[in-house]
Amino acid sequence: MPPLRFGAATCAIALALLAQAALGDGKSGPVHPTWGELSSSQREALAPLAGDWDKFDPVRKKKWLEVASKYPHLSPEGQQHVHERMGELARMTPQERVTTRENFVRAYQLPLDQRQALVQKYQDLPADQKKELAAKPTVRPETPRKPTTPPKAPAAAAASPKDTAATTRH
């Protein structure tokens, strides 16, 4: 085989491997696992997402499956609370989710009482002041989507005084 053809073949194989790693299995059609392929405990944990699950991309599915793996370790109150908010989070636009996580991670670094007070202060602001604040250029965290110290799920119990029983094992 001439060197050029051999080099081209090697590059093609390398690119195919990279594409497969980056894009999953590369097959068109439903992204696995579909809702029907989930275990009963996963379906129970992700029940609010049932209608939208099959539209999720692979990374999003993996993320929610990771959440589902911790769901059984929450208290019944914690599970209910998670279910109440899960649909709302999933229905946000990707940009809204990014902003939500950024703001949450930064707010989470404050003591609980300060965080609650700040949220209350913001909610009490008139609409025009909220718009004015929203128009300000925000200082983004250094690693917006990958905070170096993400809040750990177990600490979430402390963040929810009424959910003191909400705990996770990890």
Next chain:
Amino acid sequence: MKEVEFAYRVRQALNEGAGSLDELTLQRLASARATALARRKQNPAAQRYPIPSPLLAFAGRGSSLGLERDGSSQSPWSSWLFRLGVAAPVVALVVGFISVYQWREAEQIDELAAIDLALLLDDQPLSTYADRGFGALLEQERGL
């Protein structure tokens, strides 16, 4: 001029030496020359890959060092060992890259899942966190 004279003397010495060679040696040299000339005419492609002079010693005997039995030289790409030597590092690099990519992706998914679970367990309204104005207020308060 001395160089020309020296070259002349060298030629003379060689001619005299050639004259003293025995019959068998002369016969073998003549035969080898005729064979080499014939092969050169039959296989002009061989001229594209000049044979290193040490390899000429093996002419006619065949050699695995890039020289086939008919005396023509080959590109190193025709050797499977050579191709493997080139392809293996490329494949190793790609496999390593994929492993790092998948490991980073798994790490990011774990981080996102931890943040989302904490967010879901939090008491404050999601709509507040989703508001850019809240982020600005947060920066403002932290800057004080």
